[in-house]
Amino acid sequence: MVTIKDIAQITGVSCTTVSNVINGKDHRVSAETIERINEAIQKLGYVPNMSARSLVSNSSKVIGFINHVVTKDDSNFMEDPFHSVFIGVLERVLRENGYYLMLRTVATAEELMAFLRNWNVDGLFFTGIFKDAFFDALAPLTIPIVLVDSYVSDTHICNIGLEDFKGSHMATSHLIEKGHRKIAFASPSFREGGVVHARFSGYQKALEDNHIPFDPSLILEAEMDFSSCQQLCDELIRIPELTALVVSADIMAANLMTCLREKGIAIPRDISVIGFDDISLSRVVTPPLTTIHQDMNLKGSMAVEMMLERLEGNTPKKSNITLPVQLIQRESVRTL
Amino acid sequence: MVTIKDIAQITGVSCTTVSNVINGKDHRVSAETIERINEAIQKLGYVPNMSARSLVSNSSKVIGFINHVVTKDDSNFMEDPFHSVFIGVLERVLRENGYYLMLRTVATAEELMAFLRNWNVDGLFFTGIFKDAFFDALAPLTIPIVLVDSYVSDTHICNIGLEDFKGSHMATSHLIEKGHRKIAFASPSFREGGVVHARFSGYQKALEDNHIPFDPSLILEAEMDFSSCQQLCDELIRIPELTALVVSADIMAANLMTCLREKGIAIPRDISVIGFDDISLSRVVTPPLTTIHQDMNLKGSMAVEMMLERLEGNTPKKSNITLPVQLIQRESVRTL
DNA sequence: AGTTAAACGTTAAACGTTTTAATTTCCGTA
C-alpha cells in the first residue's frame, strides 16, 4: 500500500505538503512542487485512505440512505421503484461530487445514531419519514438531512416533495369532467405527515368544488401488495353504481386493475381508474393507466443538490421544494 | 464522543482489555471484568469508530455492490428490478452479520481499485460481468468476489446463476407443445459470458430436439427500453406466419407486448409470447405473461451466504451455484 | 541596510482502535 509518506519521501517533501496538494490547499505550495507531487501520485498509483482521513477530520464523505422500517418486517424495501430509482440518482450525483453512498435499514433511533457514529456519516437521506418519535430523534442532529415525500417541517431539515394535493385534485377533477359522479378513493394506509393525506385532501376538495357530497364509505385503505388489493377489490365491487376510482399509487392501481379483471370487470368499460406517480409499469399495463406524472429523476437530483449545498456549508435558498405534477391521459378512463 | 479510552478509564482497566471484550476475544478476561465493561459500554452509549478500526486492522466491514457501466451512460441502473431487489436482500443479510453496504458505479478497473483501497473494502458483489478486460482485472484481487448472472469461471471468484439454458428450453418447448412451429427469439444484445447466450442456446436446442430447423432471421436483438422495442416490433410484424415469440427478459416482453397492442396485434390471439424472469410486473400486464420464474430473493440470499462464508475465511463447498427455474403459465400463450 | 511580509516549507501531535509483547497476579505444588 502506497501512502502519503511514500509520496513525500520520493518527492523529497513533507507529508503536510503532499496533503495540501491532494486537498487543493495548494496556495502555499510552488507550482513546480505541485507538479512533482502529482507526478509521483500518478506514478505510484497513490489512493487516499478514507479511514485515516475521516478519523482525523471527523468527516467521512459517507452519505447514508436510510430505510426506516416501522415494524420489523422482512419485506424488501427495494421492491418499491421509488426507493431504487431515487437511490440510483443519488449514487451518481454523490459520486460525481466525491461522496460515497451507504445503504442502511434501521428500526429505531438508537440504531440510526449508532450507524452515524460508526462512520462519521456526513449526511442523511430519508424517504417516507412521518411525524413521530423517530422523526423527533432526528432533530438534535447537526448533519444535513434531506427528506423525501414527508410533510414535516423543521428548520434544519430539508424536504423535497410533490404537488400531491394538486395532483390528486387534477385526477379527481378529470374524472368529474368525464361525467363521473360516484368516485372512490383507494390508497395505502394514511399516516400523519405522509403523502397519502395530501392526496386525499386533493380528492376531497375536487369533490367539494364540484358540489359532489363527500361519502366516507368511498374511502378504501389497504396495503399495496397483491393479496391486500384482492380484499380491497371485494369491497369495491360491492359499492353500488360506482363508476370511477382514484388510486393514490400506481403500483396499487396496477394490482387493483388485475384483480378487477380477474373478476370479469373491464376497465374502463365498467369502471374508470386513475393512478398517481406514473411509474414505468403504468404505460405497459392494460389498459395503459391514466395517471398523475411525477419526475423521479428530477426529484432525485433536486434532493442531491440540496444535500450538496448543505454539505458545502451554504444554507440553501429553500429548505422545502415542491415538484410539479402533470396529468397523463392514457386509456383507463372513459367518458360517461 | 465516547471512546474506548473512556470506557477503560471508567472501569479502571486498559484499552486492550476493553477492545478484547468488544471483539469477543474475552477468553483472556475475567467474567467480572467483562460484566463491568459491558455495563459501562451500555451506560455511556459507546459505539465503535469503524474508521479507526479499519485503519489498524485492514478490514473495514464494508462490502461493495459494484455497478459496472461499459459505456459512460447516464441511465439509471436502479431502474432494473434485478439490481434493486438484489441489493435489498444484500443490505438486510449483510447488516444482520455486521457488515455495511456501499453502492458504487465504476467505468474502469482503475476506478474500482481506487474505490477498494479508499475504504479497505472487504468484499465485492457484481451483477452482469462479462468475460472482458475488466473481468481480468478482478483476477489479482484477494477479497471475496461474488458474481451474479455471469458465465465466467475462476477459481477464487464465486458465481451464482440460473438454469438459463433449461429455462429457455422449457419456454420454447412449451410453445412447441402448444402447436407453434415458427417461433422468434427476442433478447437484449448478446455478450460473451452473459445470460442471454445461455438462454439462446436453450431456445436453439429445443427447436433441434423437435426437429424444427433453426432460422437465423427469427433472432432479434434490441435494447430493453421502450423505443428500441418499438423498432424491434416493426421487424417482428414483417415476419410472415410468425405465431410465437420467446423473449429472454420480462421487461422487454412487457414493452414488446405494449408495442404490439398499439399496432393492433392481439396477444395471444395473433401472437403468443413467453417471457423470462417473472418480475412482479409480469403478473399485472395484460394478458398476464406466461414466463420462466426465478426466485430473486433466494438468489440474493444465496449470494450473501457465499460471501459470508468466504469472509469468515472458509472456502465454501461450492463456488458456482445454479438456481432452479420454473414455468409459470398465465395467459399470453395460446394453443394452436 | 534593515524591516516586513509573503512564499514555501516542516515538525509533531492527534484521531480511535487493534495487537504484540511484556508484565503482574494468583494458585498449586515441590
Place this chain on the structure above:
DNA sequence: TACGGAAATTAAAACGTTTAACGTTTAACT
C-alpha cells in the same frame, strides 16, 4: 518457602491522515 506456569492485564507502537504551530528563505518596501 520458593517456584513454575497459567490467567489476567497492560504499555506502547502502529495504522494513514490532517492540522496547528512553528521555521526558514526570498522578494519587496522603506
